[in-house]
Amino acid sequence: MIVVTGATGQLGRLVVEALVKKVPADQVVATVRDPQKAADLAALGVQVRTADYNEPSTLVEAFAGADKVLLISSSEVGRRVPQHAAVIDAAKAAGVSHLLYTSVLYADTTSISLAPDHKATEELIRESGIPFTFLRNSWYTENYEQSVAQSLDFGAIVGSAGDGRVGGVPRIDYAEAAVAALTGEGHEGKAYELAADEPFTYAELADAIARISGKTVAYQDVPADQHRGILVGAGLPDFVADMLVDADRAIAAGELASTSGDLRTLIGRPTTPLDEAVAALLKN
Numbered sequence: 638m639i640v641v642t643g644a645t646g647q648l649g650r651l652v653v654e655a656l657v658k659k660v661p662a663d664q665v666v667a668t669v670r671d672p673q674k675a676a677d678l679a680a681l682g683v684q685v686r687t688a689d690y691n692e693p694s695t696l697v698e699a700f701a702g703a704d705k706v707l708l709i710s711s712s713e714v715g716r717r718v719p720q721h722a723a724v725i726d727a728a729k730a731a732g733v734s735h736l737l738y739t740s741v742l743y744a745d746t747t748s749i750s751l752a753p754d755h756k757a758t759e760e761l762i763r764e765s766g767i768p769f770t771f772l773r774n775s776w777y778t779e780n781y782e783q784s785v786a787q788s789l790d791f792g793a794i795v796g797s798a799g800d801g802r803v804g805g806v807p808r809i810d811y812a813e814a815a816v817a818a819l820t821g822e823g824h825e826g827k828a829y830e831l832a833a834d835e836p837f838t839y840a841e842l843a844d845a846i847a848r849i850s851g852k853t854v855a856y857q858d859v860p861a862d863q864h865r866g867i868l869v870g871a872g873l874p875d876f877v878a879d880m881l882v883d884a885d886r887a888i889a890a891g892e893l894a895s896t897s898g899d900l901r902t903l904i905g906r907p908t909t910p911l912d913e914a915v916a917a918l919l920k921n
C-alpha cells in the first residue's frame with residue numbers, strides 16, 4: 638500500500654493521478670484533511686482517508702497497512718516541524734518500510750529561508766531509522782503565474798535575482814519524480830537534487846513570455862528593498878514578500894539550480910523546457 642499525504646494539494650493531486658497509471662488504484666491511499674475536496678481522487682479508485690498533521694491519532698489510523706508513505710511537506714509554514722514529526726512517528730508506528738519526503742534543493746547546506754523546516758524534517762526522518770528518500774525540489778514554475786500574467790500588462794517581470802539562474806520546472810515533473818521513487822527500486826538512502834536540466838535567468842523568462850505571447854516583456858532587476866516594496870504594494874502579505882525576495886537572493890547565489898541531472902534520470906525524460914512551462918502559464 639502506498640500512501641500519499643497532502644493529496645488534495647496541487648502537487649499531491651498530480652502525484653496520485655500519475656501513481657494510478659503505474660500501480661492498481663486500490664493499492665493507493667490518499668490522505669486528506671477534508672474528504673469533501675477529494676471526490677476526484679475517490680473517482681480514480683484510490684482509498685481516501687482523513688488525516689490532519691495536527692491530530693496525530695488520525696495519522697496513525699490513516700497509515701494502517703502502509704508499506705510506503707510520501708510525505709508532501711505541509712503548507713503551514715511555522716508549524717511544519719511538529720506536523721512532520723507527527724507524520725514520521727505515525728509512519729514508524731505503522732511499520733512503514735520506505736518514507737519519502739518532498740524537501741528543498743540542497744536542504745542541508747542552502748541559505749534559503751525556507752530550508753530550516755526541511756533540514757529539521759530530514760534529520761528527524763534519518764533519526765527515525767525508517768529507510769528514506771529525500772526528493773529535494775527546486776522551484777515550481779507555477780510560482781511565476783502571477784508575475785507572468787502581470788508582465789503582459791506592465792511589459793516587465795520585476796525581480797531581484799540579477800542574472801542568477803533558477804532550476805524551476807512545473808509541478809508535474811516533481812510529481813513524476815515522486816512516483817518513480819515510490820514505484821522503482823534502489824531509492825532508499827538517497828537525497829535527490831531535483832531541478833531543471835537548463836536553469837533560466839529572469840531575462841530569459843521575460844524573453845520566453847515575449848516570444849510566446851507576442852507582447853513586449855523585459856526583465857527589470859531592482860534592489861531587494863525595492864522588490865519587497867513592490868510586492869507589498871501589490872497586496873502580498875509581508876511574510877510572502879520576504880519569502881519571494883529571499884528566494885531571489887538564493888537564485889542569485891545559485892542555490893535554486895542544480896546540475897545533478899537527478900530529475901531527468903528519475904523521470905526518464907528531459908525536464909519540461911521553459912517555453913513549454915511559460916506557454917502553460919499563459920493559458921491560465
Ligand SMILES: NC(=O)c1ccc[n+]([C@@H]2O[C@H](COP(=O)([O-])OP(=O)(O)OC[C@H]3O[C@@H](n4cnc5c(N)ncnc54)[C@H](OP(=O)(O)O)[C@@H]3O)[C@@H](O)[C@H]2O)c1
Binds near residue numbers: 646712776777
Ligand atoms: N518548490 C516550490 O516552489 C514550492 C512552492 C510552494 C510550496 N512548496 C512546498 O511544497 C508543498 C506542496 O506544494 P503544493 O503546491 O501542492 O502546495 P498546496 O497546494 O498548498 O498543498 C499543500 C497540502 O498540504 C496540506 N496540509 C496543510 N496543512 C495540513 C494539515 N494540518 N494536515 C494535513 N494536510 C495539510 C494541504 O491540505 P488541503 O488540501 O486540505 O489544504 C494540501 O494538500 C507545500 O505544502 C510546500 O511545503 C514548494
